Amino acid sequence: MIGALNEGISIILAGDTLLWLALGIMIGIVLGAIPGVGTSLGMAILLPLTAPLEGQDAIILLAAIYLGGNYGGSVAAILINAPGTAAAAATTLDGYPMSRKGEASRALAISAVASTLGGFIGIGFLILISPIVTRIVLQFRSQDYFLVALVGILMITLIARGPLIKGVAVGGLGLLLTTVGTSPLGLEQRYTFGTVYLFDGLNFVAILIGLFAVSEMYKLMTESGGISKGEFELGNEIVPGIRDALSRPKTIVKSSLIGIGVGAIPGAGASISTFIAYGEAVRSSGEEFGGGNPTGVAAVEACNNSTVGGSMIPTFSFGIPGGAATAVLLGGMLMHGLVPGPQLFDADLHVTYSIFFALFLGNFLILAVGLLAITRVGIVTQIDTKYIIPVVLVVALSGSYMLRTNWVDVATVLFMGIFGYYLRENDWSVIALVLGAVLGGLMESNLNRALQLSDGSFDIFVSRPLSIALTLMCFLILFGGPIKRKISETVGG
Template structure:
């Protein structure tokens, strides 16, 4: 009855006054912010947050969550067209989206992205409404040991998604972990690799790392060419072809949307983790894993349905406990408090209408994403033929401004420059940038929660094996790590018996 009552109140809220306009405006702003490298959902929401003061609490939160959802899709547009993820949650989209665009099939890639984002988001919201009471109980089971094991599970994906030399993949991942240690150690007042520079005390920003590895490195590569897309391939494909391909991988879509929902519900995870895990799982379970890395629609379906599914999942800890599930929901939490809405039981009892209006706003926002994505696709596809003399300066300037805007710290600008050159040579000599990014993003999460866990247990590692959830995460990690070895052995056994 609580769900029915909440939905009834929510429908009244989102269909009254100017609320539909705020949903539309929020999604469009989100797509715009997401498409700008270095801006993304978090910074876009932070810019708009003070402007929501004249709005009512429900309208303000609906506007912010619509920006969040729109940015998740918007970030895939530059990821596909110019190999520049607009947000951290779209980094894995570059692995398949950009190669597909390079083949002259940008329209297909953008269509798959829009449809996967919309369907993944809608499915996640429907599931969220149905299981929100159960999800609250599940999130309560996670403590520091489980957060640490979740990060390790993500790092283990290096063995799955690394193409070519496994040694090079591990080396790249270790380098990413090393960069993540710059700054003051978590929970311990020890400086590491700061060289007595105050600007390095907070470490290197992982968004700046992403901008450098993807945006600047790719612009260096493109400077050797005359246009973004290969001139001999041209633009092929169509919206209908993209729709057909998306439907073909419906199992991957459903699975990835659910993964995004579950991972998003774990505080501190977010789309920057879920899209990599969904990508790795899609590769692992694919009937044609050899196509990954060369431009397969299945990879785009996995990453884009996962990151929009994460938006819905991240609302669980934010609305239930006031624990932000991502950087963007941290801004959303600030909006809730600013408008007098206290996260906790009230949002699921006396104010349940507002909570479900946010869920429904996400639902309708994803339908807007689908409409906008399919209408804009035939036009944005031609951006891949823009001359590099135009596209490179624009991307470099936007990336630099975005990096500086992150923390107003000159270190972030130097980060994108240095790692841009590093990324260029990594790509040239076949070192896995995917593994590097996993190490840089998951390293701080793993380290911080390792410190907390060992502090709780008095230094005993048995804390990671004392409950069923931890054991499940440990077993999953072992299976993933042993997977390539077991797969090789099974192939050898089969070859020997034939």
């Protein structure tokens, strides 16, 4: 392992690899910040241009875009409630309220520091466990993937707003939306109204952009002035922001580890991990969240950057991309003749280490760019919203068309914008909708697989130690709160 690490580091430091790393991070931050475009599209555009590069430089460039993008996604999430990437959806929960209070720069500083620390911890941990990572991956079965998704959906009980029963209804709708299109189990076309443009279902990013960015624009139409309703001080907010992040080491370490662990689940890793990290922060701190709590921003941002490391695990070990960005990364590996497989964590560990180490270094750049440049963008929240609204709508709607060149996605954004507005105005949790929509596919296909394997018996969920642990975790989330309250009441009373 040490030998491989050495070799990996020397690969990075030789040649112009660092240059590609820096370029990738910068491109990623910019692309990630544009809602709808997202990092995967940018990576795909650049992919053919990487042909003349050395294989490792190309992979590092692409991975750096992905990392930079996961940080950049938080910028628009904080400033205008428009998560640039799915991984930044949870950043809106406390980040945007901070902007509304006039603390945009502070939130951006927290995001920069927490992202960097999360990246360090996550990728550092990944480097440590790399030699045994394949063995860990092979412990996970279909039922375990299902149970992790269930943990994710149970987060509704922790982070949804308003009456619980409304959150449950909206979560049900989110799950239902994922069933649109050709079924993953057979060939039945479900709720497609016979149009081929719905055969692949609804696009999750389009749902996200509609629910957050577009519905927020409709809402802003009903008021005047800038997004920020508080006193906005540019220069004085950065240091408190850094302090906010540094004073929450427990949250950041926990969130980073969640990012690695949950991020490694193929299918929806990046989007669930952030919600689980956020839910865990809510659960453990006992503070008030959703109104601009710095812990909320730190938890999500630390998590989504370490998720980048986590999502490399299935991509590298078995060639299973967790999402659109890792799919393009896989394309890059393919193009440059780097065959994904367990040997990347074994005989070819030095290759993997060079990529991880590059990402590790990339975090420094995120910190520098984040603190020195991005925090200044907070000024956007001072601009009168009547100038912001048309630009955001143009980016969101035209960007959604670029997701798949499918008008269904544009219609989704528009509809979700209107629908999301009414849901929010009436205390129906849009977060529950997002959770349902991100997890439905993962839940359905893995539940079905598990039941096929067990011949329909639910015993499979308690058949192995890992499954039992995850099942217990689900029960704890559901009943942990009331039980704890009961205990403390008994003890206290």
